[in-house]
Amino acid sequence: MTLGTIAVVGGSLAGLRAVETLRRAGFDGRIEWIGAESHEPYDRPPLSKQVLRGEWGPERIALARDGLAPLRAELHFGARAVRLDARERRVELEGGEQIAFDGLVIATGAAPRKLPGQPDLAGVFTLRTLDDALAIRAALDAGPRVAVVGGGFIGAEVAASCRERGLEVTLIEALGQPLEQALGASIGALFAGIHRDHGVAIRTGSAVASIEGERRVERVRLADGSVIPADVVIVGIGVRPETAWLADSGVEISDGVVCDDHCLTCVPNIVAAGDVARFPSARYGESIRVEHWTHAVEQAEAAVATLLHGRDVAAPFDPVPYVWSDQFDAKLAVAGRPRASDEMRVVEGSFEDRKFVAITGRDGKLSGAIGLNRMRKLMEWRQSLREGISFEAAIARAAG
Ligand SMILES: Cc1cc2nc3c(=O)[nH]c(=O)nc-3n(C[C@H](O)[C@H](O)[C@H](O)COP(=O)(O)OP(=O)(O)OC[C@H]3O[C@@H](n4cnc5c(N)ncnc54)[C@H](O)[C@@H]3O)c2cc1C
CATH class of the missing domain: 3.50.50.60 (FAD/NAD(P)-binding domain)
Structure with missing residues (x-):
């Protein structure tokens, strides 16, 4: 089926990356872009850091530095989607406007509990x-x-x-x-x-x-x-995925929009990405929903690849999660999916110095890497996690 019009619901990180990826991939059709907030897409991580500290204003956190015009999208910002009719392929906005689509990217994120x-x-x-x-x-x-x-x-x-x-x-x-x-x-x-x-x-x-x-x-x-x-x-006690507008739409919901390993929902040509999406992780053998910045970017790209090329051509989505957090002078980074019950080994630095890399193992495999004030090293460990090496091999790699 040719996708003449693609609707993207969610005017923030995953939504923006989806629209950018569509245009970068040469999609020349119509893009209907719907976002509940009236602001242009902005970055959330600085909100709890530089913005709250009073160091940065809103202008510093715009995600699309060249503005949105180059993306040639029909903007419906400040307009919440209230209903999806998956069979008729229409999104209804607050106020009643109906937006028709051939393909849809769900990127509505999450809201605080x-x-x-x-x-x-x-x-x-x-x-x-x-x-x-x-x-x-x-x-x-x-x-x-x-x-x-x-x-x-x-x-x-x-x-x-x-x-x-x-x-x-x-x-x-x-x-x-x-x-x-x-x-x-x-x-x-x-x-x-x-x-x-x-x-x-x-x-x-x-x-x-x-x-x-x-x-x-x-x-x-x-x-x-x-x-x-x-x-x-x-x-700050966590978030719940923004799925109320999808009630009775035919899209399966279970603490998030349920996707397959190609970001595809149970409805053809409807994909989901970012904080709202739940998917089966082959790497970790569980259904997961990840609420991190890097993940939203990577999943939006994967979801668009599925939409444009189909699940037989697009690669399955099998990421190694990554998150960072800044508190005072402590720069924390975590790759993989470490659990509190995993075996942990500090392989560089020490807790006392507040500079370290610790790796974690579960079921004989490297499950995660946690770094404090060691951001670059964490990127290397993220690569080791992608390779899916054993915990023993990871310890040997650290020693070598
Ligand atoms: C304060 C804060 C700090 C963070 N810091 C970090 C960090 O340091 N490191 C890190 O890795 N991650 C961090 N994150 C997480 C990261 O920002 C999120 O993972 C990321 O924003 C997810 O992107 P998203 O596009 O999926 O969802 P969102 O960014 O939530 O965007 C979803 C958009 O969809 C809109 N929307 C919702 N419902 C509807 C609807 N019905 N119709 C239309 N639009 C709708 C929302 O208004 C929103 O604009 C932080 C998040 C917050 C809130």
């Missing part, structure tokens, strides 16, 4: 969009006491950025250490140390019972009964 019963009080925020970041940044100008709920990557980065602005910050994590869920307790403890050294108060091992106040937030109460006074609370 809220705490159960999270109150709608002034001073309580989540962080996903530029508008969120600018609102938080404005609230920080008043010099508030800040509580950050959730010690994952985003929460830990937000805590660091607020502290770097000289604010009183408490980081609250239900597990024993920040970053523990992603990287295990020992690296979590290392990061807790980094945060404490910079003056962040860390409260671990107790979940949030309630966020309280009259009209503005005044305090966070923990399940153990203790109370943390706060004027600003930023909740």
Whole structure:
């Protein structure tokens, strides 16, 4: 089937990379590009770092440096898709406009989760969009006491950025250490140390019972009964994929848009990419959804290749995930899919020096590499992970 019109829903990283890849591959048809935000595509990683610290304005984070005109797309920005009719091949926008397509790229990303019963009080925020970041940044100008709920990557980065602005910050994590869920307790403890050294108060091992106040937030109460006074609370407890608009469309949803190993959904000529997409990883033998920047780029390229050339010609999508996180002067990078239960070996530097590379093994295979202030080395390990070498061979490689 010739794809005369391709619709791309999602006006951010995966959406932009999909549109760029289409044009780069010589697709000369019509592109209908739909995005809920009115901003042109921008980069999210700086939101919790340079933007929150007040160092960068919105103009520094534009993703398409030459603007969108060279992409020759019909822009529907500031317009949320509310329904997909997969059989009739139409996307309905808020306001009723219908967009017809032959092929579709779903790139709607994810939205922050809220705490159960999270109150709608002034001073309580989540962080996903530029508008969120600018609102938080404005609230920080008043010099508030800040509580950050959730010690994952985003929460830990937000805590660091607020502290770097000289604010009183408490980081609250239900597990024993920040970053523990992603990287295990020992690296979590290392990061807790980094945060404490910079003056962040860390409260671990107790979940949030309630966020309280009259009209503005005044305090966070923990399940153990203790109370943390706060004027600003930023909740960073993870995201849920943006799939509500796909309900009853025929596209299978299960904590994300379910794709095959070519980014293809169960409906022909409909692909998905980025934070919203779930796919079977042959490399890791599990169905995964990855919420990292590099992944969104790589998957958008793979999804477009499938759309244009078909799954028999396009290569299967089998990535080695990669993520980075900056907190104070600590530059963390993680490749692969390490689990807290994996065997871990420090192969360069040491935890004490806060400069190291650690590799992890699972079922005899190299499963991941974690680097602190060793970004270049991590790229080399990502290549070893692509090769799928054994843990033993990885240890020998490190020694050699
Ligand atoms: C604060 C922050 C910091 C981060 N830092 C890092 C980092 O340091 N390193 C790293 O690897 N990753 C980082 N990430 C993750 C990375 O930014 C994401 O993985 C990436 O943005 C995913 O791209 P995406 O296009 O799939 O989704 P998104 O960037 O979420 O884009 C999806 C777009 O679709 C739009 N949309 C949603 N629903 C609809 C709809 N119904 N109709 C139309 N449009 C819709 C959304 O408004 C959004 O603009 C960070 C994320 C955040 C929020």
